[in-house]
Amino acid sequence: MKILTANRLTDGEAVWFSTDGNWAETIDVAATVYDKAGEARLEAIGKAAYDNNEVVDVNLIDVSVVDGAIHPLRLREVIRAAGPTNRLDLGKQARPAAGAA
Amino acid sequence: MYRYDEFDHDFVKARVAEFSDQVERRLAGEITEDQFRPLRLMNGVYLQLHAYMLRIAVPYGTMNSKQMRMLSHIARKYDKGYGHFTTRQNIQFNWPALSDIPAILADLASVEMHAIQTSGNCIRNVTADHFAGAAADEAADPRPYAEILRQWSSVHPEFSYLPRKFKIAVTGAERDRAAIQTHDIGLHLKKNETGELGFAVYIGGGQGRTPMVAKKIRDFLPEEHLLSYTTAILRVYNLYGRRDNKYKARIKILVHETGVDEIVRQVEAEWQALKDGELKLPEADVAAIQSYFAPPALKPRPEGDEVIKLARLDSRSFGEWLDQNVFTHCNPDYAAVTISLKGIGEVPGDATDSQMEAVADIAEQYGFDEIRVSHEQNLILPHVARADLKAVYDALVAIELATANSNLISDIIACPGLDYCALANARSIPVAQEISRRFASLERQRDIGELKLKISGCINACGHHHVGHIGILGVEKKGAELYQVTLGGSADEHTSVGEIIGRGFGPEEITDAIETIVETYLQIRLDRSEKFLDAYRRVGPAPFKEALYASEAKAA
Numbered sequence: 001m002k003i004l005t006a007n008r009l010t011d012g013e014a015v016w017f018s019t020d021g022n023w024a025e026t027i028d029v030a031a032t033v034y035d036k037a038g039e040a041r042l043e044a045i046g047k048a049a050y051d052n053n054e055v056v057d058v059n060l061i062d063v064s065v066v067d068g069a070i071h072p073l074r075l076r077e078v079i080r081a082a083g084p085t086n087r088l089d090l091g092k093q094a095r096p097a098a099g100a101a
Numbered sequence: 102m103y104r105y106d107e108f109d110h111d112f113v114k115a116r117v118a119e120f121s122d123q124v125e126r127r128l129a130g131e132i133t134e135d136q137f138r139p140l141r142l143m144n145g146v147y148l149q150l151h152a153y154m155l156r157i158a159v160p161y162g163t164m165n166s167k168q169m170r171m172l173s174h175i176a177r178k179y180d181k182g183y184g185h186f187t188t189r190q191n192i193q194f195n196w197p198a199l200s201d202i203p204a205i206l207a208d209l210a211s212v213e214m215h216a217i218q219t220s221g222n223c224i225r226n227v228t229a230d231h232f233a234g235a236a237a238d239e240a241a242d243p244r245p246y247a248e249i250l251r252q253w254s255s256v257h258p259e260f261s262y263l264p265r266k267f268k269i270a271v272t273g274a275e276r277d278r279a280a281i282q283t284h285d286i287g288l289h290l291k292k293n294e295t296g297e298l299g300f301a302v303y304i305g306g307g308q309g310r311t312p313m314v315a316k317k318i319r320d321f322l323p324e325e326h327l328l329s330y331t332t333a334i335l336r337v338y339n340l341y342g343r344r345d346n347k348y349k350a351r352i353k354i355l356v357h358e359t360g361v362d363e364i365v366r367q368v369e370a371e372w373q374a375l376k377d378g379e380l381k382l383p384e385a386d387v388a389a390i391q392s393y394f395a396p397p398a399l400k401p402r403p404e405g406d407e408v409i410k411l412a413r414l415d416s417r418s419f420g421e422w423l424d425q426n427v428f429t430h431c432n433p434d435y436a437a438v439t440i441s442l443k444g445i446g447e448v449p450g451d452a453t454d455s456q457m458e459a460v461a462d463i464a465e466q467y468g469f470d471e472i473r474v475s476h477e478q479n480l481i482l483p484h485v486a487r488a489d490l491k492a493v494y495d496a497l498v499a500i501e502l503a504t505a506n507s508n509l510i511s512d513i514i515a516c517p518g519l520d521y522c523a524l525a526n527a528r529s530i531p532v533a534q535e536i537s538r539r540f541a542s543l544e545r546q547r548d549i550g551e552l553k554l555k556i557s558g559c560i561n562a563c564g565h566h567h568v569g570h571i572g573i574l575g576v577e578k579k580g581a582e583l584y585q586v587t588l589g590g591s592a593d594e595h596t597s598v599g600e601i602i603g604r605g606f607g608p609e610e611i612t613d614a615i616e617t618i619v620e621t622y623l624q625i626r627l628d629r630s631e632k633f634l635d636a637y638r639r640v641g642p643a644p645f646k647e648a649l650y651a652s653e654a655k656a657a
């Protein structure tokens with residue numbers, strides 16, 4: 001299973017291509033694909049967004065879904081999705097949890 | 102301290118304007134990422150995992166309070182309230198928005214700072230002994246020569262597109278505190294028998310995936326030939342350095358593949374044509390630049406001994422700090438102070454905006470307005486009256502920067518690693534933090550004595566692991582972090598590359614492994630005066646291997 005990720009051009013924020021067709025700032029709403037056709041579709045979206053100067057460093061990454069939550073397989077992507085592991089007050093992990101407000 | 106001349110002012114201003122325009126056009130979509138990447142890198146802007154990163158040059162690690170306050174301002178206004186001081190005597194900000202970078206660079210330019218040549222295949226920030234101009238053991242201040250190299254190498258038309266990055270380091274003391282033998286060119290400023298100044302010249306040192314100790318190619322190069330000889334080396338490198346493979350593109354590979362004798366022949370031949378030309382340094386110019394680095398007027402402060410004696414009686418922790426973090430100055434009434442950015446469990450090299458601000462205040466009040474960044478990721482106050490040391494110590498305690506661990510096991514160099522860096526294979530910072538906590542007891546650290554532990558999150562070796570007495574390299578194995586340990590490296594005047602001790606350790610094992618190594622050392626050392634490195638060099642890896650792996654070998 002894969003999702004599409006990049007960094008936003010203007011501020012470098014890590015973003016994921018979401019189920020509603022936008023670049024989201026958190027991984028939980030990323031659109032997942034399960035086959036070559038899905039991957040090709042995301043790749044095309046990534047390339048278009050790159051060409052359109054919305055994002056940089058576009059990558060398809062491997063994930064699994066556990067209890068409905070998306071988990072990247074590589075630690076690198078876990079850290080991109082959360083923030084530095086030594087500074088829990090920084091990055092996405094520092095934001096109030098969705099729905100918790 | 103060096104002051105910018107008109108040329109520098111105009112040049113930096115023009116560059117800020119140019120890059121601001123490039124950023125604007127990039128944000129407007131008028132230039133592509135492929136076009137923009139080399140431009141941003143030329144101006145110190147990288148992309149890391151979470152955001153952009155801006156690397157700002159601190160030439161030869163020297164700055165004043167005004168500049169430090171500006172770094173504090175940038176941390177507060179544009180970043181997340183902290184900055185990371187690096188082994189290249191630079192500072193990195195981890196979170197700036199691309200759209201803010203023109204404003205940051207304009208702010209920096211207002212205090213004569215910039216990010217030019219902090220990236221790319223050019224001659225990078227020239228680094229120097231952080232005690233330069235203060236150390237009792239130095240032949241002369243190496244910074245005027247670092248400055249001459251800086252001026253000469255800034256936007257040098259011939260050397261802006263080298264096969265690969267090029268790093269030069271200069272020291273003025275026999276005791277090498279600038280790790281010159283790990284640089285593309287290392288210069289050791291010294292005096293000959295007749296008292297003239299010149300350089301021992303080393304080339305071809307480097308870390309990364311192929312660590313190499315530099316080779317000495319000249320024992321004494323008279324100072325006037327600094328630029329002609331450096332140019333000759335760079336010409337040979339520029340011509341013959343490999344451009345086909347970026348992993349083989351550094352001068353160390355050229356020196357290794359060509360052989361030192363042949364390289365020396367080529368350099369000397371090139372130099373013959375240059376040495377009496379326009380690159381020969383006029384005495385007047387050297388003197389003019391030296392005058393910028395004239396030491397501050399240090400008034401006699403003979404009361405220091407008495408003040409210190411009393412303060413020591415009063416505070417044991419002050420005494421410990423004095424023993425560990427205070428360095429002998431060339432003026433007996435003064436001292437150089439290491440401000441440890443390695444508080445127990447803290448991130449090596451990080452300082453908050455308010456700490457930076459406070460250090461600026463302390464430097465202004467007690468330190469003749471001078472601050473240094475050391476390649477060991479600490480800050481230095483090079484000139485403090487011994488009589489003021491207690492006041493400085495108290496001020497540092499107030500901002501939690503008074504940890505008395507300079508050169509001890511918790512004075513760790515660590516690169517950003519996988520918590521920030523896009524190239525990383527494993528984390529470095531949490532490993533450093535855990536080791537620091539494990540050895541939190543200062544008494545224990547002092548018993549262990551001098552021990553340089555250095556950690557990199559990948560083979561690029563930004564954290565100098567190859568030359569750590571104990572080096573830790575993070576690798577990725579089957580998707581998990583694994584830490585490889587090297588022993589016996591060193592970055593001083595007897596530079597050596599550490600040897601891999603055996604199989605790597607998982608994140609939950611590495612601190613135990615380090616403790617085993619340290620305990621083994623404590624058992625085998627002849628006495629307290631035999632340092633870790635000396636003991637390792639005497640006995641070799643066997644007892645450490647035995648301690649780390651013997652039980653496995655038996656089980657197998």
Ligand code: HEM
Binds near residue numbers: 154187
């Ligand atoms: C975005 C962050 C960084 C990137 C992308 C990066 C990239 C690299 C690369 C690719 C190399 C290997 C060069 C070679 O072998 O030819 C290298 C070496 C090095 N870097 Fe970094 N680095 C980063 C951060 C740092 C930091 C934070 C420091 C200081 C703490 C640093 C200091 C060094 C040093 C000292 C070396 C080894 C010396 C040498 O042989 O060039 N770098 N870096």
Ligand code: SF4
Binds near residue numbers: 519522526557559
């Ligand atoms: S050593 Fe590797 S992980 Fe560490 S900063 Fe350098 S490139 Fe990044």
